[in-house]
Amino acid sequence: MSFRIRSKDLAARTGTLETKSGVFQTPHMFPVIDPNRPQSTRALLKGTDSEAIMTNAYLLRRGQTRPLKLELHKYLGFKRPIATDSGAYQILEFGEVAVSPKEIVQYQEEINSDIAVILDVPTGFRTSLQRAKWTVDETIRRADEALESISRKDILWVGPVQGGVHLLEVERSAREMGKRDFAIYALGSPTELMETQHFDILVDMIVAAKKALPISKPLHLFGAGHPATFPFLVALGCDLFDSAAYALYAKQGKYFTPEGTLKMDEMEELPCNCPTCRGNTANSIRDLSLEEKEMLLSRHNLYVCISELRKIREMIRTGRLWEMLEMRSHAHPAFKRCFERLAFHTEFLERYNPAVKLHGIFYYGRSTDPRPEIQRYSTKLQMAVEPSAKWLVLLPSGWRRPFHQDPGLDPVVRELREMEGVSIVFYSLAYGPVPLELDEAYPIPHTDIYDPGSSDDYVRSGIKVAEYVKKTDPKQILLVQGTGPLGKHIETKLRENELSGKLKIGTLREAVGLIATGTLVTI
Numbered sequence: 001m002s003f004r005i006r007s008k009d010l011a012a013r014t015g016t017l018e019t020k021s022g023v024f025q026t027p028h029m030f031p032v033i034d035p036n037r038p039q040s041t042r043a044l045l046k047g048t049d050s051e052a053i054m055t056n057a058y059l060l061r062r063g064q065t066r067p068l069k070l071e072l073h074k075y076l077g078f079k080r081p082i083a084t085d086s087g088a089y090q091i092l093e094f095g096e097v098a099v100s101p102k103e104i105v106q107y108q109e110e111i112n113s114d115i116a117v118i119l120d121v122p123t124g125f126r127t128s129l130q131r132a133k134w135t136v137d138e139t140i141r142r143a144d145e146a147l148e149s150i151s152r153k154d155i156l157w158v159g160p161v162q163g164g165v166h167l168l169e170v171e172r173s174a175r176e177m178g179k180r181d182f183a184i185y186a187l188g189s190p191t192e193l194m195e196t197q198h199f200d201i202l203v204d205m206i207v208a209a210k211k212a213l214p215i216s217k218p219l220h221l222f223g224a225g226h227p228a229t230f231p232f233l234v235a236l237g238c239d240l241f242d243s244a245a246y247a248l249y250a251k252q253g254k255y256f257t258p259e260g261t262l263k264m265d266e267m268e269e270l271p272c273n274c275p276t277c278r279g280n281t282a283n284s285i286r287d288l289s290l291e292e293k294e295m296l297l298s299r300h301n302l303y304v305c306i307s308e309l310r311k312i313r314e315m316i317r318t319g320r321l322w323e324m325l326e327m328r329s330h331a332h333p334a335f336k337r338c339f340e341r342l343a344f345h346t347e348f349l350e351r352y353n354p355a356v357k358l359h360g361i362f363y364y365g366r367s368t369d370p371r372p373e374i375q376r377y378s379t380k381l382q383m384a385v386e387p388s389a390k391w392l393v394l395l396p397s398g399w400r401r402p403f404h405q406d407p408g409l410d411p412v413v414r415e416l417r418e419m420e421g422v423s424i425v426f427y428s429l430a431y432g433p434v435p436l437e438l439d440e441a442y443p444i445p446h447t448d449i450y451d452p453g454s455s456d457d458y459v460r461s462g463i464k465v466a467e468y469v470k471k472t473d474p475k476q477i478l479l480v481q482g483t484g485p486l487g488k489h490i491e492t493k494l495r496e497n498e499l500s501g502k503l504k505i506g507t508l509r510e511a512v513g514l515i516a517t518g519t520l521v522t523i
């Protein structure tokens, strides 16, 4: 196996990909290098710690004035893994390329690529369903043809998935390619969607592909190269990217940050400490020649991509990727849309999300609700509904975790748990009802809850509690009101659910009284 998964979070994973020229960490972005300017590669990569790069085999072949034996690593002056693209993107740009699928497979073998792509037919963005179907069929046909002509098994071959915005076609393409033995699968046609900020559609495309592909293989997303998009794309299960955006943006004087793009012309200070930015100011870079400026900016942009992926990998390892998404969703309205669409696919994310993580979770209200841990808890709760108790005692949750260890509640809980026919359930803003039995289950005691004080959040929690109570069908309900407003909202929801007849409201002191007089057990 060339791909080893080390840790997971949401549908993301960290891992390593082994090639014949070395191993590198994933998620990874291959900086795309111009094959016809090999002399600039070393200068460009200086100090960026690029572990693996990509270049275009088609353009390289076309740029060669006379056919000569060329070894890619020597040619580019880069000893580590080099991936090559096949010219499919040029099909999208120019309609056709002057090379056959078989020729480009042979050429990539000749130049000693480490990771190579077969010549597929990209679907593109504004494509009819009929055309999309044809690109999928033709890509599959070419995949079969390519697989037959491949002679080097030490190269990791990439099987492209097409279909564009036609999700059923993406799924069909992924299912068909998944049956064929490629080391890596790649999803095509995202560039235009990203340029036009249609991230929500891109999210659906990735989910459609991911669902139908073998999960043990890496997924490459062609042409994704803005660091601000990485956390979202990685969370959906993309392991690899390739892009020349770092250089194309630099050409336009654009400066990457993890949250978005700044314009060099408007800047004074450089909010980055990379080897390029250190010791420079926006002015000192502006004064340079066009070529030098472009080189410095490219290097900075690349550095931001690489350090951002480093951060993402760390977030995956500690199980905190969702928190990163919540933060980054505020960087731009398009990211907010992207995040909301991703949250819509919570069931998909939940399937891959580990059951227990190194780190607890932060609850920020509505935006955290779709988080797989919270969703998983709801499902677990629905399945764990106890048969009807005589008394169901609803206790407020405090800051102390687990809830039953709250110094104020502890003596009452001790008494209650000795009684027969009494169910103890805490109510919390993030989880709604938390039966005593689940009070210590991950991630409940490991959740930091922010109470936004909005009635909207209380109402949603109240609904969860009322639904649970209705399902457990107790003979009597004792609702102990806490100091906050949540208890009141729960009362309202219980009454709306026609549970008033069974309901008794009290303070903690009154609950103690009910216990002392034995009222709680005699109905």
Ligand SMILES: [Zn+2]
Pocket (backbone or CB within 6 Å): 272, 273, 274, 275, 276, 277, 278, 300, 301, 303
């Ligand atoms: Zn920098």
